Amino acid sequence: MSQIFPIDTVGHDSDVVFDNIGMTFGTKTGVTQAVANVSGVIPEGKFVSVIGPSGCGKSTLLDMVGGLLKPTKGTVSINGETVTGPRRDTAMVFQEDSTLHWRTVLDNVAFGLEVKGVPKADRYESARRMIELVGLSGFEDHRPGQLSGGMKQRVAIARALAMEPRVLLMDEPFGALDQQTRQFIGRELLRIWEKTRNRVLFITHDIQEAVYLSDEVWVMSARPSVVKEVVTIDLPRPRPEGTHTLPRFRELEDHLWELVKVEAEKTLGPGARLA
Numbered sequence: 181m182s183q184i185f186p187i188d189t190v191g192h193d194s195d196v197v198f199d200n201i202g203m204t205f206g207t208k209t210g211v212t213q214a215v216a217n218v219s220g221v222i223p224e225g226k227f228v229s230v231i232g233p234s235g236c237g238k239s240t241l242l243d244m245v246g247g248l249l250k251p252t253k254g255t256v257s258i259n260g261e262t263v264t265g266p267r268r269d270t271a272m273v274f275q276e277d278s279t280l281h282w283r284t285v286l287d288n289v290a291f292g293l294e295v296k297g298v299p300k301a302d303r304y305e306s307a308r309r310m311i312e313l314v315g316l317s318g319f320e321d322h323r324p325g326q327l328s329g330g331m332k333q334r335v336a337i338a339r340a341l342a343m344e345p346r347v348l349l350m351d352e353p354f355g356a357l358d359q360q361t362r363q364f365i366g367r368e369l370l371r372i373w374e375k376t377r378n379r380v381l382f383i384t385h386d387i388q389e390a391v392y393l394s395d396e397v398w399v400m401s402a403r404p405s406v407v408k409e410v411v412t413i414d415l416p417r418p419r420p421e422g423t424h425t426l427p428r429f430r431e432l433e434d435h436l437w438e439l440v441k442v443e444a445e446k447t448l449g450p451g452a453r454l455a
């Protein structure tokens with residue numbers, strides 16, 4: 181079921197490769213070693229989720245892939261090239277509302293393509309296609325202020341997908357949404373991803389969400405973090421609505437919870453016991 185690191189980190193040119201990366205932050209009050217050492221590969225067409233206790237370095241890991249943070253140790257490479265900053269083939273979606281409130285939905289979704297210099301007719305055509313894919317047809321001329329939280333998040337996802345990224349980085353993208361909306365958008369994301377099959381790195385606190393969406397779940401240890409275990413999600417795809425009730429789903433969920441619980445108890449300090 182699972183694999184303990186270090187795994188084979190050679191990877192192919194089309195992979196996202198983490199080669200012994202670490203991140204230590206220097207602050208006025210001292211140093212924080214966030215990520216101790218992570219090695220791993222996200223192969224072409226794979227959906228990888230990262231779970232772990234609060235503050236273990238999940239966002240830090242994602243920001244290093246996105247080129248927003250430079251690792252203090254090791255390298256991340258995409259398609260055989262070391263990541264040194266944000267890349268055109270990589271798109272990011274965050275938890276907080278990142279819509280541009282003065283622009284319409286259509287112009288929000290077309291924004292990344294505009295920055296890339298794609299001509300207006302082409303970018304609008306792609307944007308309309310993505311808007312349809314995320315179920316927002318009819319809202320093209322609305323502004324974010326006229327949308328619900330879930331709809332705004334779908335705009336952010338459509339904007340990222342319109343860029344046709346080869347690597348999609350998502351940092352708790354559904355974290356601010358209610359449970360029903362979260363499940364609905366999760367299913368939508370999976371439906372779209374099954375068509376695009378780009379490489380996804382997805383951060384979540386929700387173990388069910390991680391099992392439902394992923395090919396692999398990386399469980400991070402308490403800080404300074406390493407990947408404690410890689411759990412292969414061997415559920416068939418596509419994953420229809422009743423997937424959550426499969427006995428195998430429950431087994432995977434229980435196994436992941438046991439792993440995370442131990443690390444969360446370390447983070448919460450002596451005496452902390454989680455059910």
Ligand SMILES: Nc1ncnc2c1ncn2[C@@H]1O[C@H](COP(=O)(O)OP(=O)(O)OP(=O)(O)O)[C@@H](O)[C@H]1O
Binds near residue numbers: 206233236239240
């Ligand atoms: N810019 C920064 N400067 C200093 N310390 C930082 C910085 N960014 C993150 N950290 C520290 O690095 C550690 C990891 O933070 P990070 O946000 O990556 O964790 P996380 O696992 O994503 O947390 P959460 O699950 O709570 O969102 C934390 O101790 C945090 O305080």
